[in-house]
Amino acid sequence: MAIDPARQLERNARLMELLARTALSDQKAFAELYRLTSAHLYAVALRILREAPAAEEALQESFVNIWNHARSYVAAKSQPLTWLTSIVRNRCLDQLRRREVETVTLDDDEEGVEVATENPSPLEMLLSGANARAVGACVETLEAGQKQAIALAFFQGLSHGELARHLRQPLGTVKSWIRRGLERLRACLDAAGAGR
Amino acid sequence: MNLARPERADALAAEYVLGTLRGRARKRFERAMRTDRAVADAVLAWEERLVPLAEALEPIQPPERVWRAIQGRVQAPRARLSLGSSVSLWRALAVASLAAVVVLSALLLRPSADRGEGAVVAVLTAKDAKPTLVASADRFGRYLTIKAIEKIDIPPDRSLQLWMLPSGGNPQSLGVIDSTTLARVALSAPADQALRNIPALAVSLEPRGGSPTGLPTGPVLYTGAVQRTY
Numbered sequence: 001m002a003i004d005p006a007r008q009l010e011r012n013a014r015l016m017e018l019l020a021r022t023a024l025s026d027q028k029a030f031a032e033l034y035r036l037t038s039a040h041l042y043a044v045a046l047r048i049l050r051e052a053p054a055a056e057e058a059l060q061e062s063f064v065n066i067w068n069h070a071r072s073y074v075a076a077k078s079q080p081l082t083w084l085t086s087i088v089r090n091r092c093l094d095q096l097r098r099r100e101v102e103t104v105t106l107d108d109d110e111e112g113v114e115v116a117t118e119n120p121s122p123l124e125m126l127l128s129g130a131n132a133r134a135v136g137a138c139v140e141t142l143e144a145g146q147k148q149a150i151a152l153a154f155f156q157g158l159s160h161g162e163l164a165r166h167l168r169q170p171l172g173t174v175k176s177w178i179r180r181g182l183e184r185l186r187a188c189l190d191a192a193g194a195g196r
Numbered sequence: 197m198n199l200a201r202p203e204r205a206d207a208l209a210a211e212y213v214l215g216t217l218r219g220r221a222r223k224r225f226e227r228a229m230r231t232d233r234a235v236a237d238a239v240l241a242w243e244e245r246l247v248p249l250a251e252a253l254e255p256i257q258p259p260e261r262v263w264r265a266i267q268g269r270v271q272a273p274r275a276r277l278s279l280g281s282s283v284s285l286w287r288a289l290a291v292a293s294l295a296a297v298v299v300l301s302a303l304l305l306r307p308s309a310d311r312g313e314g315a316v317v318a319v320l321t322a323k324d325a326k327p328t329l330v331a332s333a334d335r336f337g338r339y340l341t342i343k344a345i346e347k348i349d350i351p352p353d354r355s356l357q358l359w360m361l362p363s364g365g366n367p368q369s370l371g372v373i374d375s376t377t378l379a380r381v382a383l384s385a386p387a388d389q390a391l392r393n394i395p396a397l398a399v400s401l402e403p404r405g406g407s408p409t410g411l412p413t414g415p416v417l418y419t420g421a422v423q424r425t426y
Contacts, residue, residue: 016421017321017325017419020396020419020420020421021419023361023395023396024361024398024416024419027270030270031263031267034263034266038257038258038262038263039255039256039257039258040250040251040253040255042255042256042257042258042262043253043254043255043256044250044253046256047253048215052259055258056258056259056261056262059258059262060262060265060266060269063266063270064266064269064270067266067269067270068364069363069364071361071362071363071364071395071396072363072364072395073395073421078240078243078244079244079248081248081251082243082244082247082248083243085247085250086213086243086247089215089247089250093215093218093222096218097218097219097222100218100219150214153214153215153216154214154215154246154249154250155249155250155253157215158215158216159215159216159218160216160218163216178211178214178216179207179211182207182210182211182214183207185245185246186210186245189245
């Protein structure tokens with residue numbers, strides 16, 4: 001789903017306005033912000049947490065957080081949707097962290113983690129998302145292993161250990177795919193002026 | 197966790213945003229983010245790089261009960277801004293025009309080298325989403341200059357009052373704007389300090405001479421995010 005740049009600018013401006021008004025405790029603006037972004041953010045949470053009740057809880061906590069901290073949103077530093085998505089992602093990763101602590105002794109699953117298999121695959125999403133931001137060329141420069149590891153980590157919230165099991169690769173290999181892949185992505189994005 | 201080397205901090209920021217920095221290391225890194233500006237900036241930069249990838253996900257409508265639960269938790273307003281008469285105004289404000297973005301970009305993308313030191317700028321928009329006022333100050337300046345882009349008609353028994361909206365606190369008055377075409381208000385410190393924790397400015401309509409309570413009492417007519425060019 002490619003988003004044309006003019007529409008994206010317009011959407012960002014609107015989200016900025018809604019965030020500014022949410023900071024003024026404007027409930028109507030907050031409701032509108034929720035209406036415009038919740039389906040996108042819920043999809044993000046559902047991918048990482050894989051269970052609807054956990055994803056609903058993460059979405060709820062995130063929006064209460066957004067309501068309370070809208071004033072700390074600094075438009076000069078973050079795109080509004082990036083700021084919102086990061087809040088949800090961090091909340092989800094936090095939940096995963098707690099889950100790991102709780103299940104560490106119970107989880108002897110040799111098969112490794114269950115990864116959502118519905119289409120499109122994380123790799124396809126990585127590519128279409130990248131295209132939407134005109135960084136497709138950068139993602140294309142990554143080697144296959146790097147691409148796959150980064151997509152699974154980003155969209156499904158897999159840890160290094162889970163990636164190693166899922167991809168049936170030594171932990172060291174997976175770690176270096178991630179590290180090198182990120183370095184390469186950064187160099188490419190910065191060169192293209194898209195990174196920041 | 198050794199964050200002294202910038203490359204190391206940057207590599208950890210990348211894995212933090214990607215999600216592969218886990219467990220206690222993640223918690224330690226979050227503490228470092230709160231105290232070390234360079235670490236926090238590295239995280240923001242990586243969020244801008246990676247997080248837009250999430251836009252490729254097909255949206256999924258969450259159940260209605262999520263919104264009801266959120267609503268139940270955000271009823272108590274934190275700021276005592278009177279929004280009663282301005283609710284419809286806010287509603288109309290909902291459509292931000294591309295024009296606002298263009299003006300903003302023009303202001304913000306101007307290299308800070310122009311002024312040598314950079315500036316603090318806020319474009320305040322009104323109900324029609326048109327930029328109406330521009331508040332700006334040199335980074336180390338002691339005055340905030342307010343220019344009206346659109347002519348503003350206010351009743352003779354009313355004044356416009358400019359407010360800082362701090363993160364997590366009540367609005368603080370910057371003063372009454374007595375001229376609607378060009379006004380200057382004094383700052384208590386150089387602009388970069390005075391506006392450091394101020395994400396946004398707002399203008400409310402008050403009784404002549406300004407709010408009698410020290411907080412906004414009339415409708416909020418214009419708001420805008422505070423931007424920095426340095």
